Amino acid sequence: MDHRCRHGRYVSYSFGNLYPGWYTLMPTSVILGLGGSPLWSAKCTYLTIAGNSQAAKDGKKGSDVINQYFGIFFFIFQSSAVWGNLMSSLIFGQDANIVDIPEEQLQTCGTADCGLSINSSSNSTTTRPEQKLVWTLVGCYIGVGVLAMLIVAVFLDNIDRNTTSEFRGNREPFWHTFLATFRLLKDWRLVTLIPLTMYSGFEQSFLSGEYTKNYVTCALGIHFVGYVMMCFGATNSLCSFLFGRLARYTGRAALFFLAALTNFACIIALLYWRPHPNQLGVFFVFPALWGMADAIWQTQTNALYGVLFPREKEAAFANYRMWESLGFVIAFAYSTFLCLEYKLYILLAVLVLTVITYPIVEYREHKNPTLPVIDGTSDDSEKAYEKGQEEDEKNVIRQTQM
Known part of the structure; x- marks a missing residue:
């Protein structure tokens, strides 16, 4: 199955939202899940293979180029939050049903109240926008999805046909790769990274679900959600590009520490902050951080x-998506049953567990670095890197684009 079919599954979910209901959203959600996971695993494998290949050509460390490639990818990917939320805000901003928020309702925003009553029918800030505006927005998303399919079909090189054999030899059958995903759990490094991977799902689901509902929608109204998430998308996109390049100078550990410290500070602040429309700027500070x-x-x-897993790229990235998705599932599963305060405590607990387990893997990797794989077995990337360090920097090829 190629990338066009997998992108088509995202478009099918958008079609399901034209007439949302159990009979449309459940089947399209299943289709989206079946296509989304292979697509993300393929993306990670594609970038890793391309990064190692380019590193060997340029005389650089494979990990540095891979970091840079992922930074460029997430810069483009996260920018979609800017354009998508800009469309939703501009379209929903035309709604004639926008009303002022009463002061008594503001007293229930944030952790001041349990947060489970935000979706009640008496809440004036969650009134459904006009149906024609919903159709307009979904139609725009469908159009963008179709355009993405066309771009991938026309411009993306099929790396499997050209260079994959240089990295992994004969292509293995699907069931072998499927079982390899679970066999890789025997590797203690992967098991130790599970809290880190699941936290990624927890923290994304909290911002997109809990923050937008219990803080933004409750205090400002649903039409402000897009603008707030635009701030998140813009910051995320720019920082993805920046940190992808900065990692070669600071290392991963320093960046992970910065992320953990930032999230920790935000979680503590959200526990005590009482959102109010007069504090408009604060609503954008949290998504930016x-x-x-x-x-x-x-x-x-x-x-x-x-x-860490250059010889089991497909299985490793499949595990990554599986555990990250499990974080999403758990967070959304308890979202309608637990109070907001408890959700923040759970998020904080997973973050603390991540801070404890991740350094173990990083320390082990620092002491015994995993060698990248080029041509299946040799360490050409590291050899090329060492050779490149002996040459004059002006003579080193610095082209890093595919």
């Missing part, structure tokens, strides 16, 4: 998997 931290979690975790 969260976007910076998420940029690190996304780029560096993906790059870390590519560096």
